[in-house]
Amino acid sequence: MDDHAADPDKPSLRERLRPLRGHLWALVVLLASLASVLALWQLAYDRELRAADARFVSNTQEATELLKQRIINYELVAGGGAALFASVDRPTPTQWYGFADGMGIGSRFPGMVGLGFAGYVSGNRLQDLQNEWRETGWGVLRVRPEGERDHYGPILYLEPRSAENVQAIGFDMYSEPARKAAMEAALESGKASLSGPVHLIQDGATSRTGLLLYLPVYRDGARPESVAERQSAMLGWVYVPLRVDEFVREALGENPMRFRITDVTHGRSLLYVSVSDEVQQPPAFHHSEEVSHYGRRWLLEFESPPLEQAVPRLQNLQATLALGLFASLLMYAIAWMLAQTESRAHRIALGLTENYRRSEERFRTAMEYSAIGKVLLDSHGCIVQANPAFARIVGRPPETLVGERFHGLFEDAGDAAHEFGTGGDRRDSVRRETRRLHRDGGEPRQAQLTYAPVPGSVGQDVVGLVQAEDVTERLQAEARVHALNRTLEHRVAMRTRELSQANQELEAFAYSVSHDLRAPLRAIDGFSKVLAERYAATLDEAGQGYLERVRKAANRMGELIDALLKMSRVTRSALRHERVDLGRMAAELVDDLRAGDPDHPVEVEIHGDLVAEGDASLLRNLLENLLGNAWKFTRGTADPRIEFGRNAVEFFIRDNGAGFDQEYVDKLFRPFQRLHDQSEFAGHGIGLASVKRIVERHGGSIRAEGRPGQGATFYFTLPGEVREQG
Incomplete structure (x- = not known):
């Protein structure tokens, strides 16, 4: 059953396609006219491209020949210098100047930096050459770089005599690999040899690329047959230094082509590029030429201007193409518009109806669900x-x-x-x-x-x-949160008040210890002293011993009270952060220890860069306890030594004294906990507890490592520490 039989109100396929027949005929006319226009334009376009490409290749070959001819001219100039050596055993600087001046190098060959001669000197003949140079009145010949070598190739003559060329006199070109390779190639072949890219001495710190053309010079002006004979008859090289950019401009002038020259003899080394690395339009044509001369292979890569410049006649073709396309499209547009008007009106009506229905449906669905x-x-x-x-x-x-x-x-x-x-x-x-x-x-x-x-x-x-x-539940939850916040604030206030009361009680206890407990101790000590002075004769030896022990116990109790008060002040005093040089502070404390105990020689090493941020008085207390402990526990040790320094994250104080058993390290920082007998090492057991509280008040931590008889090391951190900037 077809669509028309299934739905009588639905139009048949032929009726639906009838409004499109005009569009189809308009499309056929458009395609035929476009195909004809494009085919004719493509033929003319290809013909113009081939002709322009041929002209471009011809221009590149001409430029290549100009470059080759220019380098040959440089060889002829160098050959003239070699001929001078054939006529004179060794020309004087004056004769060399006369020859170079007669050649007119500066005006005729702008690309040449100069015309020079480098001698071939064995290591044992260098001193003779320098003496000869001095005795003939030519000045002092300083060969550089210094050092002993089997052979030297110093620059002896270089004209014209500019300041840069004068400074180059004496440079040993044979000591530099790129120059030496070209010089040896010329020596062994007896022909001119060109170097790879080098940095000329005359250019100083600039990045310009240079080349050197070497021509060997032998005794008597003849070229020996074998390599060994050439080496024995070798006098030196006439050479031509040249800058690549000036050489190219001299040979080609203002050439509009973009190209680059790459030395591909051994790898790839860029010699010259005609344009900068800025983004430019792509070239229309590419062409490469590889040339070989004087022992080097150069790859010349040419790029033409962009297409509109390389083939200017294409613009006329494009105008013709645009006119043909416009005519085709105009005919198509007229036919298309006539057929489009009716179908477009129908589509607009259907589209509006459908859009309205869908919009209404979307809105009702959004409302409902x-x-x-x-x-x-x-x-x-x-x-x-x-x-x-x-x-x-x-x-x-x-x-x-x-x-x-x-x-x-x-x-x-x-x-x-x-x-x-x-x-x-x-x-x-x-x-x-x-x-x-x-x-x-x-x-x-x-x-x-x-x-x-x-x-x-x-x-x-x-x-x-x-x-x-x-939002009832949300508002109720917010109300509960506010109530909880008020309760929490009340609890915080209560805890703060309790803490304040506890601090006041601690202060009262410290006051009681400082005043109330000292009075009975002073009485015990005073009456014991009176008994010892007035009734010593009536007491036997045991009684006097008991009395002495009572006085020592009273003094010990006084010292413990002082230690407790000192530790209490450590926790109650306000922190004042400042920059503290712990190294200088430690040196002062060590001086005090040496003055108080001169019979105990200790080697103390204090590292540099021990700067931290913290309370100066508390940090002095910290170092006083740690250094005092190290000083005390090294007594009786052979070659006692104390070291104060820092690693990547911690300060440390290390000694080689009595040490301790690592099993009991937790007792070190508890008040009145001691790991050594009072008779062996005196103390109250308060110092390290105070140290721990000072470090923790600064936000740091402390730990200890030790072994009995091998010393101890205390590590501590001060998060506010700073370093000197180098």
């Missing part, structure tokens, strides 16, 4: 439509809400018609508020309302949309 309550209101503030989500918030069926005043559902009734602005900017008319809602059969709820103006259909009284969200 939205999890947020939505209500459409008319100009009187009455409900036109309410979705199920809003009905659940109110607690009533949706159909019972239609026609009811919207603000009548809330405790603070108002006029919804005035909630929507009439201005041009709809975003300025959007407003949000939270209101208390009457809910049938339940407790009141809090609803967050968002008012937005929306247009209705033609003839429909709809002015706005209200979105409602039940």
Whole structure:
């Protein structure tokens, strides 16, 4: 069964295609005319490209020949210098100057830096050459770089006599690999040899690329047959230094072609590039030429100007093509517009109808299935439509809400018609508020309302949309959070008050220890002293011993009270952060220890860069305890030594004294905990506890490592530490 039989109202395929027949004929005419125009244009385009490419290749070959001819001219100049040596055993600098000046190098050959001669000198003949140079009145010949070598190739003559060329005299070209390779090639072959890219001495710190052309010079002007004979008859090289950029400009002039020259003899070395590395239009043609001369192979890579410059006649072809295309498109457009008018009107009508239907369907679906309550209101503030989500918030069926005043559902009734602005900017008319809602059969709820103006259909009284969200639980949760915050603040205040009271009690205890406990101790010590002085004769030896032990115990108790007060002050004093040089502070403490105990020679090493941030008085207390401990526990040790320094993250104080068992390291930092007997090493057991509190007050940590009889090391960190900037 075909589509027409299944649906009589639906048009057949032929009827649906009938409006398209005009479009199809217009398309056929367009394709035929376009094909003809493009075929003719392509033939003319290819012909112009081939002709331009041939002209470009011819120009590149001409440029290559010019470069080769110019380098041959340089060889002829060097050959003239070699001929001078054939006529004179060794020309004087004056004769060399006369020859070079007669050649007119500066005006005739701008690319040449000069014309020079480098001698071939064995290591044992260098001193003779320098003496000969001095005795003939030619000046002092300083060969550089210095050092002993088997052979030298110093520059002896170089004209014209510019300041740069004069400074080059004496440079040993045979000591530099690139120059030496070309010089040896010329020596062994007896022919001119060209170097690879080098940096000329005359160019100083610039990055210009240079080349050197060497021509060997033998005794008597003849070239020996064998390599060994050439080496024995070798006098030196006439050489031509040249700058590549000036050499190219001299040979080619202002050539518009873009090209580069690369030395490919051994690898690839760029000699010259005619343009900068800036982004340019791509060239129309490429061509490469490889040339070999004087022992080197050069690759010349040419690029033509962009297509519109390389083939200017293409612009005329493009204008002709554009005219043909325009005529084809114009005929097609006329036919197409006639056929398009009717079908377009039909499509527009169908599209508008379908768009309206889908838009209406989308809106109703969004209203129906939205999890947020939505209500459409008319100009009187009455409900036109309410979705199920809003009905659940109110607690009533949706159909019972239609026609009811919207603000009548809330405790603070108002006029919804005035909630929507009439201005041009709809975003300025959007407003949000939270209101208390009457809910049938339940407790009141809090609803967050968002008012937005929306247009209705033609003839429909709809002015706005209200979105409602039940935020009762959220507001209740916020209230609970606020209550918890108030409770927490009350608890914090109570804990702060308790802590303050505890601190006051500690201060009272410290005051009691400082004053109340000292009075009985002073009485015990005083009466014991009176007994010892007045009744010593009536006491036997045992009684006097007991009395002495009572006095020592009283003094010991006094010292313990002082230590407790000192540790209490460490925890109560306010911190004052400043930059502290711990190395200088440690040196002062060591000087005090040496002065107080001169019979105990200790080698002390204090590293540099021991700077930290902290309270200076507390840090001095820290170092005083740690250095004092190290000083005390090295007593009786052969070659006692103390070291104060730092590693990547920690300061450390290390000694080679009595040490301790690592098993009991936790007892070190507890008050009154001692790992050594009082008779062996005196102390109160308070020092390391104070050290730990000082480090922790600065936000750091402390640890200890030790072995009995092998010393101990204390590591501590001060997070605020700083380093000197190098």
